[in-house]
Amino acid sequence: MTVKKISMIGLPMDLGQTRRGVDMGPSAIRYAGVVERLEALEIEVDDLGDIVVGRPRLIENPNSNLKNLELVGKANVMLAENVDRIIGKGSFPLVLGGDHSIAIGTLAGVAKHYENLGVIWYDAHGDLNTEQTSPSGNIHGMPLAVSLGLGHSDLVNIYGYAPKVKPENIVIIGARSLDHGEKELIRDKGIKVFTMHEIDRLGMAKVMEESIGYLRGRTDGVHLSLDLDGIDPQDAPGVGTPVIGGISYRESHLAMEMLAEAGIVTSAEFVEVNPILDERNKTATVAVALMGSLFGEKLL
Ligand SMILES: NC(=[NH2+])NCCC[C@H](N)C(=O)O
């Protein structure tokens, strides 16, 4: 599948975690030239702008283990509606975050359209916590669990159905920080994970070959959820929860090119860009470069 039309939408939300600034991610990514970059590939890009999010001065419920539950839920419903509509009219949804809790809404809007949606979770983390297992109470550490149907019912049932994805249709790439409960869940559900160990050992080319082969056989669409903290903080410093020893820019570039070649990706989101923590918009620039590769950019 070559992508001809992209509808881009931003969700400038930072309520799924507690470091300010990630709400400016969509602006930073636009400033780094995303529209021009994709238009140069002869793709029609329709920038739908940003969803308007509530912005409380204080955390709604600081002592709960589901911080800002209500506002995160509301924003994600709006995102799901938009993404659903974009796919309905035959366009490719490209979502700009915001913290990773927005994957709850993206997946809610996307998964309706597929019987067996595949998910590539490109991330230092598993984001497989629930209210019970989360060490932080930050919802951005929970979206993959929520999409599997695990967690608070207000999140799990967003957009009126659950679960959104099946554990056997998920591939996590780049993991190097997993909480105890997340490890248990991965083992329990048999989720496929390429940790940094496998990336070091096999090389990114092999990891992507295996991931693509695995998903191709069992899915009818693939969502790429790319958390910029999957990439090493040296290449992508502007993130709220950096973890050293990550995937390099080069490896990520190759991963995106291999996805473009395979033509399996049907929706994507780029999340956790925090311009306040960044160095001269480096992380947003990396995000845009990776989008270029994902949508078919070639040197020659
Ligand atoms: N999307 C992210 N950056 N997630 C980081 C999650 C960190 C930690 N595992 C937590 O649940 O709090």
Ligand SMILES: [Mn+2]
């Ligand atoms: Mn992460």
Ligand SMILES: [Mn+2]
């Ligand atoms: Mn994440």
